[in-house]
Amino acid sequence: MTRRLGNSAAASDVVQDTFLRVYATSANAEIASPAAYLFRVADNLAIDHMRQEAARARVIAADPDQEDVPSREASPERALDYKQRLEVLNAAIAELPPKCREVFLLHKYDGLSHSEIGERLGITRSMVEKHVMKALAHFRDRLAGLLD
Structure with a gap:
């Protein structure tokens, strides 16, 4: 939620x-x-x-002149926290095996379906699912201490 x-x-x-x-x-x-x-x-x-x-x-x-509206900008502490989390996430992505990383990025960043990724890379849909699950498990383990 x-x-x-x-x-x-x-x-x-x-x-x-x-x-x-x-x-x-x-x-x-x-x-x-x-x-x-x-x-x-x-x-x-x-x-x-x-x-x-x-x-x-x-x-x-x-009515942008309202004075009692809190700022939408992140505090310096929060911005630093986000930056550090992003660095850890990027490192975790870099740690993935090459094929697993490629599948994950095609799925999460390019928005391709498992079938589309399989066709593009010449692997089965099942193997795409395994790569995605392996990546997610890796992130869960690697990022466990950073999640709220």
Whole structure:
């Protein structure tokens, strides 16, 4: 949820609202698929939150002279943190075996499907999937200490 909404505070609010709504609803009605209902409520609340943020941004853009609007620029500490994380990510990408790195970059940066990558490189779709999974596992291990 944090990744989708862009910050952990908003994600926490949506998760709390989700559980409150599900709890209130479950007391009055029997839910056939609780997990599906929970995810649907969370999804709807996340969409509502993003719409509210977009509306708020339009209001702020329409009146740029508002003085109480916090700066959108990252603090120097946050900019340095992002730069350091990017350096670690680039190093992790460089550590991948050449074919694995090529497959990963074609998939994540160029947006090619597994089938398209397989055709381009002359390998099976299954092998493309294995390379992508290997890269993701490598990043998970390499970047574990940097993730919030």
